Structures are given as structure tokens and as C-alpha cells.
Amino acid sequence: MANTNVFVFGLNEFNRRKLENIRGSESITFHKLLDRSELTERMHYPIQEILDHARQRLRAFSGSVDGIIHYIDFPVSTIVPILAREFGLPSASLEAVLTCEHKYWARVEQAKVTPKSTPPFAAFDPFDDQALQRLEQEVGYPFWIKPVKSFSSYLGFRVDRPEDFHAGIRRIRAEISRFREPFDYLLDQVELPPDVAGVGGGHCIAEGIIDGHQVTLEGYGFNGNIHVYGAIDSKRHANRSTFGRYQYPSALPTRVLEGMEAITRRFLSHIGYDNMPFNVEFFWDAERDRIWLLEVNTRISESHCDLFEKVDGTSSHEVAVDLALGREPRFIKGDGAYPVAGKFFLRTYGDARVERIPDEAEIRRVERQVPGTTIQVQVEEGGRLSALMDQDSYSFCLALVFIGGRDEDDIVAKFHQVENALDFRLGQAA
Template sequence: MSRRTRIGALFNYDWDALGLARLTGQHEFDEAGFDLFSFPSNARLLGFDLRRFADAQAARGRRRGWAGVVSQHEQFGALAAALVAEKLGLPGTAPTAVLAAQHKLHARRVLDQVCPEANLPFAALDCAYGADVPHDLSYPLYVKPVKAAFSVLAREVRNRDELQAHTRFGRRELWVIRRLVEPFDRVGRERLPEGGTAHRMMLEAPVQAPQFNLDGWVFQGRAHALGVVDAIMYPHTQAFMRWEHPSRLAAQVQARALEVAQKFLAAIGFTHGLFNMEFFFDPVTDRLTVIEFNPRLASQFADLYRRVRGIDPHAMAIALALGQDPAALPATRPSAGIAASLVYRAFTPDGVPRMPDARARAALLAAFPDALLFVMPKSGHSLARDFKWLGSHRYGIVHLEARDAAQLRRRTLRASEILGWPAPYADPPDRPSTAPAPVVATTSAAAAMPPQRAGHPILQAPITGDSP
């Protein structure tokens, strides 16, 4: 019997825990990290230092004989794995490439140099958290953190009052924000000083067009496409309702997306690893616009690729960590023609339904043995923070597969009925009248015209690497 390969698995939770669990027959995983979304695990944010963590894991890897190290965790894991691989001389993504992709303002600057036709107008928000925002901005604008994950604090604002309210935080919120950003910023100050501080927000021109995700990998400097996943939004919101694979996007547009990814990734020195590129495509104007790059696998989609393509992205991540070409991995027989990640949300606190009890969960699995269910109940400050930072509360996710789109809809309606949750094919509850104007997921010829760079009002704000 062959000996299992020992791999370091950092911040290995949720989708990644499921993905790596399937590979324990070939590999043995040494885990480290903590769950940002559960107490008391997330109490480790207090005093967390990414460099010290990486040093400790590198020392552990030497003792334990790690052959590779992996993480698909956006906030800390991807950068930690890159630092550990560098220290141990193992295959991995260059830490500077991870920093360059995750620093959203720096990434926009790079994209502007190598592929400006896929970029959009952008600028740093030239003020500290909670300070008065500039008066000379033109609205609407899209505001988001320079470093964040899961669309936290990213939203469209219609006027200065909304922007001011969105960037004013209480003491508890500031505590969380600073401790989420500082570990990244500390490494960035040493390894990517030209990026400037990540402790700030940035502005972008809003885009009204359908949204997609290109997933892929880079091996020996060449980018390859794993596939494209379509985003379907809750109507008249910025909130994801479903993710579906395979994509309905034309093959030639998918090829264009890969070309953009190759240019950007080469420019930041990303020569090895999995990546995810979020982008808009407007079929009216034929314009493809990058939203952002993520220097790791979009783990939520890995299960969709397994069901529809017979490809295991987590196995691909291990192959890359071992210096192997993931294209050589064998595929399995697909189990479905279409698969979806169904996102259940509430848009008001009183719209949060009850979580399914043991009987409902058992009934779901009896009716749909292929289903994956995640429940994410929150209350108190955590729930209030969701509504402020995200504009909604994501309380559950279900994965289902089907022969075709019609069967997928029928199965989703039935599964939602069993759980007692509104199906993610219908309009959400009424939003509060104070809610900001949403980004619409559909396009019109007028609204979807590509933004013009010259003279756009937000470009009047200085774009510098200085601290606000």
C-alpha cells in the first residue's frame, strides 16, 4: 500500500472541508487556521498576525514533511499558503501575486495598464473610515473595500448621504474591520508597498449587466479555463440568488474572458495556481468588464463542476500544490446536465425564516439524496451587521442537480417547500423604502452603455498609494 502524501491545509472550512475529505484516501492533511464566522474560533482575530502564522506553519511543515500546502480561503488562507510554500520551497502562487490580486485598488491599476478595455472608472475614496466624504463626487457610485471578501460593504450609493452613512461604523464594526484587514495590510506594506494601505474604501462606476465567473488555473505561466458559472440575482438587488453551471454565455465570450485573465495574471506574476475572475458581460454593447480577480478557487463552485463536468477542482488544487499539471487528472462520469448553488436570503430582519429542524433536514435528504445543505443562522449584532454590510442576510445554501433547467426549477421549488424557505426563483420580500437603488441584473441599451473614462467624475479624486 502506497504511503499517503502529507499536505498542509490552511483555513479549511465549509466547501473546502468537504472537498478535501474526499481526497483523504490519497493524502493526509494537517489543518491549521480558524473559522472567521463562528465563536469562539473567531476570537483568534484578536492579535492575529499572518506572518507569524505562516512562520509557524512553515516550521510545522518542515517537521511533518509537507509535500505541498493549499488554501482556498479568501481572507487569510490564500496568502498564508503562498507564504508557507515560499518558505518551504514548495510549488505555489507567489505571495506578491496574491497581494496584487486581493488589493482591489492596485489590481484596477494593473488592469488599466494591460487591458484597459476590460476595466472601468475607479478611484480611491480619499478619506478615513467615518470621516466626511468628499463633496465633489458624482452619483451613482459603487463603493467597496480595498480588501474584503464575500461582497462585504460593497454596494451602490445614489448620493453623498448614502455614501456617508455607508462608511460610518460603530466601535464594534471598526474592531472587526481593522482586524480583518490589518493582517493583509501588514504583509502588503512589506511586499507590495506600491499598493498603499488597504485600510480604506474605493469607488467604481456602476455597471448594469449580467454577471459571470471564470474559473481556471495557471500552470507554467499559461492560463487554462476550468469553466464559467452564471450568476442570477434577486430581482432589483445586488444579491446573488443562484449560481448555475454550465454557463449560457457564448463560447467566444468565454474565450475573451480567458484572454483578459491571461494578460492580468501574467502582469502580476501569477504563474502557478487556481484563480477566479468575476466579470460582467453586456450582450447589447458586447462589452466585457472585470469585477475582480481572486487568487484561489471559488470553492462554492467546485461541487458544480464535479456534478456537471466530472472534474474535481480540489484535486486540481492538490496537483498544483505538488507541482503537477492538473490537466492530467482523470475525470469521472458526470451525474447531471445542470447544477446550481441556491442562495437563500432575507432582506429585512423580520423576513428571516426558521431554520429547518432535524425532521426537515432528514426529509430533504430523503427526497433529494444529491442535495448539499448549509444553514447559517445569525442573531443580534451579527445579524444587524449582515444587513448593513451586505444589504441582506444569507441564511442558507442548497446545492441541487438536474437533467435540465426545467427539472432544476421543479426540484428547487420542492426542496424549498420541505425546508420552509422561499424558493430562490421568486422576488424577495419588499425592501425598506430607505434602501439604496440596486444594481439591476438585466440590461437596457441606455443603461448598459460602457462608462467613458475621460472626465468621469470619480476620476477627479486622487489615485495614490498614500494612506487616507
């Protein structure tokens, strides 16, 4: 029987272990497609060069190219549809992916089919000195600003008064060029609708503030049907912007999750999203019993894969692999070792220099002491926190901690145990 070859953008050891643990992995060989350093945390994304390198790697391979998967945001999320089309592999269309990736385009289409879950929004040029006056009229305070192409909370700022807008715009103007040129190149590959055509990679979006209980639905499109297989709660810190942890499964009422699923199906069917995984972020305003659609990400969430493995017995990578091979996923629920799992962010606020991080022996010791725990340090000794790339606008992440447990209280207690046991030392930033 011929071996199946699946190429994985930026494959690292953490994700290789997840992939090799999915059902049927014994008949699949996973190949790294470009190094992660070529794809993430760069000040400049040479999109054509990245595409050419990936093409060369695939064409030089002596065996069959049977599938391409990814779990990385821009630019990989937009490259996969191009390569899949060229190599005759299953994937969502580039148009459908860009509709989700372009924050303004997504809002335009969402407003057509699910207006009650779409906040007021407007596009603007961050270099337009008169933009604030228009946004005050069209959106109104308070609002959130971010580039039309960004990820997580990078270059995202809450605006309660003009001073907040001007402070955020200064940083956006300094850094938005990271995405403008590569995103515009991708937008040139499709026909944009008239009401989006003038809004390119150098533009921003302002949105009315939406809030509440945040939850993410993981799912996929296959043969014209949209499916959801999991819901994960996002727990934030007091500033309401910074993530504290992701927790699976969601504790929201079933009727609320069903309402979110209905909105997901309506929007993704409207744009023709198919044959690819997704995760969709929502807020539920419990006081008003209102669901808000935040955004659609065109991939599995790397943050959630370990949570699915702990609770369901297999990573969401299995869904991505099945779809890449043209197979309908058969995701089995509740077959894992733990009823509840979480991904915690060990964070600090304010710039500092990293004087000490836990060594490998210390990390393994803490993992043994706290069962069901995996720790990933995110900083290096001697580094300055402000030099870290792609952090949120208000904090710095020192480590990621994946934890499985009996219930929410158990995983929170385990995190505090890990937090107290890890010896990070921070000094004054020079």
C-alpha cells in the same frame, strides 16, 4: 510508497468529502491547518499570530509537508504564499496575490493592459469629509464604494446620490478596522508601486457601476501559462447586488467566454500570477456587447466545488491539490451525474430572530425527496440575523442549497421544492 501530506486551511467535513473524492486521493492524507473559527468571521485578524500558529503546526509535524491549499478568502489567501515560500512549496508570489487582493492596485494594473474592460475608479480615505466632492468629479454617479480589502459584498454600497454615500460611509468607518491593520502588515512585506504606495488597508475604492450578465471563470496558472477550465453564471436578485444562485456551466455565448479568457490571460500574465488557482468575475453587457472585469480571487471558489463535482465528476479541489504538489492539473470535463448544477441561497430581507431551524432529520428527509440536493443551514436557533457576520449589505442567508439536475428549469424547480419543505421560522428582532 510514502504517503503525501497536504495541509488544508480550515478543513471541515464538507470539504474533506470533496477532497477525498478527487482522483488520486487514496495516496494523500489531508490535515487540517488551523480551525476555521480562527480564520473567518472574526472582528479582528491577528495576522502575525495566525502565521505563527500555522508555522508551529507545520514544523511540529513528524512527516513531510508536501503541499498547502486553501479555499478561504482573506486572510488565508495572503498567508499561503508566505508559508509556501518559507517551506519551499509551489505557490504564486505574495506580490501577485496582493495585486489581486488590493482592489485599487488591481484596477491600476488592469487599466494598463485591459483598459476597455476596466471601469472608472478612484481611491479615497473614508474618513476624509471632502472625499465625495472629488469622487463626483473623477468617477461620477452612480458608483460603488467598498474597502480596498473586502470580500463578497461586505461593506459594499451602491451610491446614486450623496445620501447613499454618507449612509455607506458611516458603516464603513465603523467596521473597516477589521482589515486595516492585518492588510497593512501584509502590504509592508512587498514593494508597492508608487501610484499605489499611499493607499493602504484603511482606504476605499469608488468604481463606476458595471452591470450585465455576471460570470466567473475558474482556472489556474502553471509554469507560466494561464488556463481556464470552467465558467459559472451568477444569478442575482432584483436589487442587482444580492446573489440568488451560481449555475454551472455558463449559458453565455462561446465568443463572450473566449473574450473573458483572453482578458484573464492578459492580466494574470501581466502581474506574473503562476502556480496557483484563481477565479475571475466578469460582467457582460449584452446590449453594448462589452465585457467588464469585476475582480480576481486568488483561490478556487468554495461555492463552485460541488457544482464541478456534480457536472464533471470531481471537485475543483483536484486542481488546487495538483498545483500545491507541483503537478499540472488534468481536469476532465463532463464526467459527472448531472448536465447542470447550481448553488442556491435561501435568503430573507430585514432583521429577525431565528425561532426555528430545520433539524438534521428534516434536512436529510428533504435531501432524499429532492435527488441531487445538499442542504447547509447557516443560522442557529435563537440568533439574531443582524448578528451574522460577513453578509451582503442587503440580505441574510438562511441556508445554502446545492442542486444537480437536467437543466436550468429542473434545478430551479427543485430549489422551490426545497424552499417550501424547509421549516424556518423567524420572529421579530428584539
